[in-house]
Each structure stands twice: as C-alpha cells, then as structure tokens.
Amino acid sequence: MNKKTFQLLADNSSGVLSRISGLFSRRGYNIESISAGVTADPRYSRITIVASGDDEILDQIEKQVEKLVEVRNIKVLDPKDSVYRELCLIKVEVSEKNRESLISIAGIFRANIVDVGPESLIIELTGNQSKIEAFLGLLSGYTILELARTGLTGLSRGNADVVWLDD
Numbered sequence: 289m290n291k292k293t294f295q296l297l298a299d300n301s302s303g304v305l306s307r308i309s310g311l312f313s314r315r316g317y318n319i320e321s322i323s324a325g326v327t328a329d330p331r332y333s334r335i336t337i338v339a340s341g342d343d344e345i346l347d348q349i350e351k352q353v354e355k356l357v358e359v360r361n362i363k364v365l366d367p368k369d370s371v372y373r374e375l376c377l378i379k380v381e382v383s384e385k386n387r388e389s390l391i392s393i394a395g396i397f398r399a400n401i402v403d404v405g406p407e408s409l410i411i412e413l414t415g416n417q418s419k420i421e422a423f424l425g426l427l428s429g430y431t432i433l434e435l436a437r438t439g440l441t442g443l444s445r446g447n448a449d450v451v452w453l454d455d
Contacts, residue, residue, distance in 0.1 A: 321439035
C-alpha cells in the first residue's frame with residue numbers, strides 16, 4: 289500500500305467536509321488522516337487528506353475529489369518538497385516517583401506540559417509523524433490515559449505553486 293497526501297482548497301461552507309469524506313466512504317477508499325481549517329481568505333478551507341491504496345486507487349481518488357463542485361484546487365504534497373506537522377495531546381498517568389522522568393522525556397522532544405494534575409500530566413507535542421511515533425514509543429512504560437491526534441497537515445515549500453482563487 290502506498291500513501292499520498294492531498295491538499296484541497298474548498299469552499300468554506302457547511303457540508304463540504306461531509307461530502308468529501310462521503311466520496312471516500314462510498315467508493316471504499318481509506319482515509320489515514322484528515323484535517324481541515326479556514327484559510328487566510330474566510331471563503332475557503334484548506335483540507336489535508338492522507339489516503340492509502342495502490343497507485344491506481346490513489347490516482348482515482350485525486351480525479352474523483354477534483355470533480356466535486358466545492359473543491360477549487362487539489363494538489364499532491366510531495367514529502368521532499370513539503371512541510372508536514374501533526375499535533376498530539378497525551379494524558380499520562382504519573383506518580384511522584386515517575387513524574388520527573390516523564391517531564392525529562394517531554395523536554396528532549398520539545399513537548400510542552402500543558403496541564404499538571406496530582407495523578408496525570410497532559411503533554412502537547414507537535415512534529416512530523418515519525419517524531420510523534422518515536423515519542424509515543426518511549427511512553428510504553430507509562431499508562432496513557434487519553435490520546436488525541438489532529439491528523440497531518442502540510443504546505444508545500446516555497447511560493448511556486450501557491451494557488452490564488454479569484455471569484
């Protein structure tokens with residue numbers, strides 16, 4: 289299975305994300321990750337979708353999404369020419385005995401402690417997927433109480449392929 293990261297510019301209107309994800313489910317395509325948010329122009333949303341499949345399926349996904357009326361632009365983000373990030377919040381059970389070691393591990397990864405309780409810490413980590421996976425791997429000796437990940441988001445490097453929409 290291959291993976292591709294698609295970046296869409298779509299109308300910022302109700303139901304757009306539902307129609308896009310519905311296209312994936314109707315056709316049996318797998319979404320590994322999806323994130324969406326408004327752009328600098330409030331008329332549009334930027335949606336980043338990571339999908340998996342063979343090359344034929346991934347090409348078909350691109351063509352099908354491009355046909356949706358609300359999708360103004362679609363491009364594939366090449367990992368070599370793009371910057372990817374993901375946000376992860378992790379609530380970890382701690383005791384007085386292991387609190388400092390967990391804080392040290394978080395510091396090595398430049399993670400932020402965003403909440404401290406008597407029996408837990410919430411850690412915020414931003415980075416590429418391999419950084420987050422490596423951090424989670426080091427937490428195998430701890431009890432993760434809750435975990436929330438935003439999904440991948442990204443932008444291509446430079447300004448050569450910036451899309452300006454005029455409506």
